[in-house]
Amino acid sequence: MSLAAVDWAQPWLAPYRAMGEAATQTALHTSVAAALQREAAPGFTPTFVPQSDLPAGQAYEAHIFQTGTVPTRDNLHDFFNGLVWLAFPEAKRRLNELQAAEIARAGIGATRGPLRDALTLFDENGAVLDAPEPLWKALAARDWHTLFVTQRALWSQARLRVFGHALLEKLTTPRKALTAHVLLPPPPDGGEPAALDDRALARSLAPEYLAQKPFVPLPVLGVPGWWAGNATAHFYDDSKVFRPGP
Template sequence: MSLAAIDWAQPWFAPYRAMGEAAAQAALRISVAAALQREAAPDFRPTFVPQSELPTGQAYEAHIFQTGTVPTRDNLHDFFNGLVWLAFPEAKRRLNELQAAEIVRAGIGATRGPLRDALTLFDENGAVLDAPGPLWQALAARDWHTLFVTRRALWSETRLWVFGHALLEKLATPRKALTAHVLRLPPPDGGGPAALDDRSLARSLAPEYLAQKPFVPLPVLGVPGWWAGNAAANFYDDSKVFRPGR
């Protein structure tokens, strides 16, 4: 799929729409790195650069941390990665900081280890959900009928961010089985509901918490209003997508 064919009206692209449309149009004429950089604020860091600036054998995350540059290919995957950087810079910098620290601590081996696995999972396929308690309880139990049918009205009080750039890439050509790994933000110190913003997300990315892989699967096209087909209750009867809890 080409950048020109992205349907920016889809709800999962809402946090990225304003910058994304402009950058996608510019990338038809110039490189993806240059198009993303045009959308960045003057004081935005890091800087998007061509993939050729990543030295052979250098770890990608370590390079970003050390140089303040993001090597970027001319493809959808790196385009969406750049958009997430622009929309959620504090959270992305926090992920990169933790990745780089783990690389220094443990080096690059055959496996990433539990923390780098969790960081990569969230970076590639994560989402953040701000929802009333009954929806969280149903999601954690994989009680899909309660989550999407019985308690459907509560979704009007809910916000969902798709954060993972690989998942955004897949959602450019949506299919029913696409599933996010959802992270719930902890409530602020003073209690009350979690604040859903870039800074709060960055603060919640504690390594000891992430290493436990505290994610819940959510088939995103089941979200009310995100896909026309899910208006029918039998949409959720597909056990290959809406799998029962263990």
Template sequence: MSLAAIDWAQPWLAPYRAIGESAAHAALHTTTVAAALQQSAAPGFSPVFAPQLDLPAGLAYEAHIFQTGTVPTRDNLHDFFNGLVWLAFPETKRRLNELQAAEIARRGIASTRGPLRDALTLFDENGAVLDAPAALWKALAARDWHTLFVTQRALWAKARLLVFGHALLEKLTTPRKAVTAHVLLPAPGAVGLSVPDDRALARSLDAEYLAQKPFAPLPVLGVPGWWPDNASVDFYDDPKVFRPGP
């Protein structure tokens, strides 16, 4: 899949459009993905985007970023979107990297990541953040899709969904009904999550809480205004995508 296939008019790309459109053009026509991302960064931005060859054999990717302040970057959609998220939400990405590196230092690299690194990777790759009225949160947690998207549909005018995961952004380059995000649930006692407040989101990422994998599945093309077909109630009558709660 080429960077030329990205449809920058899609609503999930709104937080990334200003930087991403010009960076994609540069990567397609004049330079590498790493160089295009670096050119789009503000002066003094850290980390630095570097070619994938800069990653030494045998060194964990997250540990390398933490130790060197460089992000190994391939010329593909996946790493392009990873770089865009770094540029748009640097505090959050740095916090994820800090937690990953600390866990690698503590536990080493094993055949399994462990619960915390699993959760960090899941959020980094496929996560989303929702700022919404309480009624929508309740319906989402219960996987009550009819309430979430039909009965309470008008409340989405007061909600904001941020697609954070770079693999999720890559999947949405070719939108399919089944594409599902893992939405980060606010910690108990928290008033919610502010989208897209990078600093507040970074502060909310607590290792002990994340290790519990506090996520709710959300088929993102069900969000009102995000896909034309969901204007019909029948769109949600698909138990293979909008699966009932446990």
């Protein structure tokens, strides 16, 4: 899909809509990097630059950390990455800081290791949920009927923010199976729980906790109001998408 064809009326894009629509108009006449930079607040760091600024052989995350610039291609993937940077700058800086520290410690090898795997998973495919406790319990248990049918009314008190830019890109052509990795709150003594607030989310990204991959899958088109087809309970009978818990 082209950038011009993105449907900004979709509910998962609501938090990014104003910036996204404005940046789209600029990008169609310049570049994605220039469009994102135009939407950035004065003094915002890092700076969005063309992909050609990334030296051959240089690790992307290390380059961002060392130079304060984000190499950006003219495609949807990097466009959504930039929008998440603009919406969640402190959380994105925290992820980059942890990635760069792991690269400095262990280098670039055939595998990323548990921490970099978790960082990448959240960065590309993550989501953050603010919801009443019964919804959290049902989600953690993958009790889809309770989550989406029995307790459906509670979703009016919940907010879900798609954080992963790869997932935002995939959602431009919605498919029932598209699934987010929702960051679970840490144990009560494990630090501050993740929240939709950028600063609080950044503080919750502790490396020891992330290395455990504290995520639970959530098929996002099951969220009430996010897809017309889920208005009937039969939508959730598809076990290939709404898989039972382990």
